[in-house]
Amino acid sequence: MPPANDFSSLPPLPAPAPGFVAAMCDALPIWALTSEQRELRLSLCRILLGRNNSDGLAAAQGLLALSFQEDPFDAPSLALLAEAEAKHPFLPPRQAAMARLVAAALADIPDDVPFEAIRAGGDTDLIARYLEVAAKDKAHGLARLAPAFGSLCRLPDADLAGRLLDGFAPHLPGTLFARLSAELAFLRGTPEAALKALAGLDPTAWGLFAAIAASRALEHLGARRQALAACLAARAVLPQHVNLTLRAFALAQARPAAAPAQRDEAAVCLYSMNKAGLFRECLAHLAATDLGGALVAVLDNGSTDDTPAVVAEAAKRFPEGRFLSVRLPVNIGAPGARNWLLARPEVAACRHVAFLDDDAFPQADWLSRLLETARAHPEAGTIGCAIVDVDAPRDHQAADFNLFPPEMGAQSLPETRERLFVCEPCRGAADYGLYAYTRPCLSVSGCCHLLPRRTIEAVGGFDIRFNPTQFDDLDRDIRSFLAGAPCVYDGTVRVGHKQGSSLAVAQTQGQVAQVVGNKIKLEYKVSDAEADRLWRENLALLGRDLLAKDAAVGELARAVAAKPTA
Structure with missing residues (x-):
């Protein structure tokens, strides 16, 4: 059994009153989409910070604190955190000091060697060389590391990544270096090594990140009870966080071997x-x-x-x-x-x-698990799963797909009135378990999906007007949703995908034209009335599912808190 990291004393953050999630699902149905998609989270936090409401302020403050712990170098999130902290100080002192230090470094990144151009080239040897040289810059070491840290963690040679990060140690505060080292250990090391590194983090600065990452590492080791305890500890600080609630509910479910x-x-x-x-x-x-x-x-x-x-x-x-x-x-x-x-x-x-x-490489028991999910959800039109990179650290490519309200979308087809804007919550996100949940949704990835025979007979197959590919899966899932058979996403099942989606990698003029052309076809297949019904019913479905699981997890948390310790 792995060591039990103690997350029972995480520093508190401002938290909204009970009933906040229900109120938000009613006032802002997009709340139920996810708390992890960066742009959506920032948008929601800006809305809440602009209102004269104590619960909304507390919810935004908590989410921004987590944003910094999850990604200390995300400049937009850091800027909004600084703005919120200046108006209503709420961060634990050590986290506030660390945020100020990182913000100062990001404001002083030298432009002599722009890392974005190096990253875009995809040459890992050149990335490693950049990091080697950057570590020798005593004045700007942190500033040069900030835009490159994600690439460092994803270098093909994990040992080289560790040595390169060690080169920055003399120029970083110890607590920040420990945090970055823990992330590298989680992404590229064993679960045991990750737990050891996470246990050494300063809880007043990084406690939420440590609890969430430890929960996933513990699950990988088969310690589901301890994984649930770590997840519940994080959720106790952030009861408004959608993914933590969904994740805790999934961990609390018994999972016998599927037939x-x-x-x-x-x-x-x-x-x-x-x-x-x-x-x-x-x-x-x-x-x-x-x-x-x-x-x-x-x-x-x-x-x-x-x-x-x-x-x-x-x-x-x-x-x-x-x-x-x-x-x-x-x-x-x-x-x-x-x-x-x-x-x-x-x-x-x-x-x-x-x-x-x-080019799909599923986990060993993928089929039996998806069939079990289908049996548990006889209403489902399609059952899908989490799609991740094949190579370490196996970042996410896709989870569940749902719709934004039309007014939230950015029009990209000037000659078409677009209404279907899909929320892709996790492309490129590291796997901390926050998409390892099961819930109904509008659509799932076509890389791996299971179709029950009854829905094939009810809504038909795939529309050949979308040849050679792109949006044919979404079109069929939309038809199924409108027929009363929504998809079900089971993110506890993972399938490795080697080449990424054709939508994500479209680069040539012909490839882009194919994607755009099929999106226009999809828009014109769906009537205005159907488009309006889709996003409204989609968000309402997510809201009902979230509220049911929020109540169940709340009851579980109270039961765990009331249980006497050994």
Whole structure:
């Protein structure tokens, strides 16, 4: 059993009165979206700071304090924190002093070697060289480290990252260096090493960060009870934090081993074109996961490379009669490939169909866990999961997708009146467990999603007007939502994704045009009445789910507090 880090005495912060979350879900339904998306959090905090309301002020102060602990070098959050602290001082003295020190460093970053240009180039050797030289700048060491710290933590060589960070130690206050070292230990070290580093942090400056990170590390070690205790300790200080509530509720649920898929219970479908090497890795990894009696159906979407040989070779990895392959002479796009697989009699005979990207690497028990979630949520139209990078530190790519109200979106299509603005809460975020929850939502990532047969029959497959790809998943999830079958996101299941979404990596003029064109198609498929219904019902659904879990976690916290200690 791992050591029990004690988070029972976290320094208090201003907190809103009971009932605040319910009031916010009524007054500002977007509150239920997330407390972790930076731009949304800043927007909400500005709204609350501008109101003459003590509960709103306390809620904003707490969220801003956490923002600094989570990312000391985020300049917009730091500036708003300084503004709030100047008007109504509330930070523990050591955290206030640390925030002032970092703010002063960020205001004096030399512009002789702009790190943003180095990061954009993606040359990790050049990033390492920048950090090596920056550590020798006694006057501006912290200022030069600030924009590069995230890249340091994600260098391919974790040992090199540690040595580079050590080079800054003489120029940083000890408590700040310890905080940065703890983050590196969490992201690149073992859970045991992370817990040791987190236990050494000054709780008056970094206690919330330590509790949240320790909760995740403890969960990785199988110590769910201790993980829940750490999460509840953080939530006791920040009862307004949406993700902490959802996370605590998920940790409190019993999670017995899920039963493997039975024969005809699930088909796992993949399609690929001209990615032979990557597809070989993907299929080999898939064969090593616990598929039970599931059928695996693979479609070669008009490949001209070695993909046919890869598929033939992969067939030997799966049980006889449990592997089906289809080869098409031309590429029919992602929606067409999915529909083709759905129409195969062997796939149509299965009660669930799971689609995986050809560069997806799911955890061992992914299928049985998603099927268990489907059984627990028979109303769901689609079941999805957390999508993360394959490489360490396995940052988030996607969680649950939901809609902003139209007035909150930034119009990007001047000839179209956009109304569908998706909140992507976690792209690039480190995995501190704050997206490891289960809840209903508008849509989930198409990288890995499970479709119940009844909703396939009710709302149909994928619209080929979105060929070759992009927004076909969201379009189908919207149709399912409007038909009364919202998605369910299970962020306790993680799937590694090697190449990132096509939306995120679109760079060429043709790629961008494809994305923009399909977004226009989506906008014109949804009527004004449907668009209005979507965001309103989506936020109302999130609000009801949050309030139910807020009440349950509050009762749990009171029960834990009343329990005598040993």
